[in-house]
Amino acid sequence: MSLITIQNVSRHFEDPRRGSAVKALDDVSLSVGRNEFLCLLGPSGCGKSTLLNMIAGFDHPTRGVVAVGGRPVTAPGVDRGVVFQQPTLMPWLPVWENVAFHLTMRGLPKAERRKRAQHFIDMVGLRGFENHFPSELSGGMNQRVGIARALLMNPEVILMDEPFGALDEQTKMDMHAELVRIWRDSQSTIVFVTHGIEESLALGTHIAVMSARPGRIRELIDVDLPRPRDSTSPRFNDYKRHILQLLRPEGVATPAAAAHG
């Protein structure tokens, strides 16, 4: 059974200055099963973040329905944890208090917050850094703090909007391996926005390839590759070639097709 269903969703943004509307998404339907890892892949401006924000409850469809666990999404909720491109940490709080932030908001005593935070600090590999401040950590480590903070609420769904976009290639690869491990250990369901083909193939059980504006789903790909994913394998490259073809503007021939045509 699907955990997330997106049914005939369109989103138009009014542009009062120009007296027109931007069609960000057009009739998008998609479903995500429990424990799946769905990557939303597409060019800049195709509506990936808009779709993610609607699952998070930060934004709402102009038409259609977004539902999580069978309930239409009307607002943000603790069943959905969000990880942004910038980890949005509180610089004056140490790592463990950033991770436990939501528990502070709920008024839990300090000892309980500290104990609950430790479990997730360990899970993201930050043991020993509990009392460091965000400014004392690298970008990748700060992003782990953001992930631990999202996991602590034990959400059914983790929504990630290009969380590794600002990281260097090596750190990004390390974070991919780490995130796959966390996804398996926490048995969560992840929706991950990216414009990186290799990133989506390194991570996803499924990839929804989107077309440029107005955003539509060109194809939902079931990624049948063993883990850890080997980006040099022939099958990985077959998927990559196929996705490149899907992302190419319609009517533009691929080098292979042009050679044969």
Ligand SMILES: Nc1ncnc2c1ncn2[C@@H]1O[C@H](COP(=O)(O)OP(=O)(O)OP(=O)(O)O)[C@@H](O)[C@H]1O
């Ligand atoms: N609040 C808004 N008001 C007006 N237009 C918006 C708003 N949010 C998004 N848009 C427009 O909707 C389209 C989709 O934007 P969105 O940010 O969802 O795309 P994206 O695929 O996530 O892009 P990127 O990869 O560059 O972040 C864009 O044309 C954008 O300008």
